């Protein structure tokens with residue numbers, strides 16, 4: 001008796017459903033509707049299972065090196081992890097170790113407050129304005145850290161690079177994380193600022209734009225002193241985060257620039273088309289710089305639409321949370337999937 005009081009109790013993050021079945025349309029977790037690069041498929045096919053007998057390279061150097069050269073930066077400026085969730089969690093643990101609150105938006109990636117609670121980091125949410133935009137001036141207060149998803153999730157809204165810089169430059173006393181999970185779909189990256197601001201860390205993922213959510217690769221780019229601190233924490237917790245297969249798959253994905261661009265262009269074109277389709281049905285859609293749409297209908301409750309779509313085996317995301325209760329987040333799928341979605345929505349609204 002009595003051990004219960006020593007247990008770390010947390011309210012976990014709830015990821016979107018992963019329903020099984022082939023006849024569903026899955027637009028609920030911002031995955032890419034297109035397969036990973038054929039070069040990745042080939043790397044996975046050629047992967048000899050016997051290689052798994054040995055531990056992987058703890059530094060994942062091959063992958064770090066590919067990422068560094070892709071972005072024209074040094075290997076010492078790159079950290080990799082098991083999806084950007086792992087990287088972001090490591091960043092919270094490493095950089096947010098003070099008494100002042102870490103600041104992030106009231107409507108943003110709902111893992112941030114979960115990490116803050118898990119690691120007992122004080123935090124404060126900063127309300128977005130009525131158009132769901134971040135106002136840089138709202139961040140002008142003492143902070144133990146700042147986290148900005150750009151483009152933001154689940155709104156898809158982009159904060160201009162000069163506003164990001166405004167926030168970073170006014171907070172030299174704390175680390176600023178810019179979570180660029182969706183930046184490849186149309187955002188302006190803060191990467192160009194890492195040499196100017198040694199308190200900036202930019203986090204990216206292979207899960208969305210590179211169609212590799214299942215392989216789990218994320219990375220951070222920052223001044224090498226920050227990267228060293230991240231590595232020290234990683235090596236104090238789990239040295240072998242990246243599997244041999246993940247390293248190979250990631251390197252192959254980066255080598256295929258053409259396929260990467262092709263998929264992005266298709267998704268961006270479908271996003272724009274789908275925005276028009278939804279607007280024709282009476283939805284208000286926030287202009288998206290990501291691979292998802294955030295939409296509300298003036299006449300029909302989002303929860304009802306969500307449940308109706310589910311009955312038609314179309315999965316989108318809905319949160320029963322203040323301010324966004326009447327919105328749906330819809331991942332951009334293929335043109336065909338989006339046409340089927342539009343048809344179901346028309347039935348729902350009829």
Ligand code: PMP
Pocket residue numbers: 082083084085086109149152153179181204205206207213217218
């Ligand atoms: N950041 C944001 C804003 C996200 O929406 C997601 C996806 N859930 C992630 C990070 C994490 O993605 P992953 O761990 O697959 O890289």
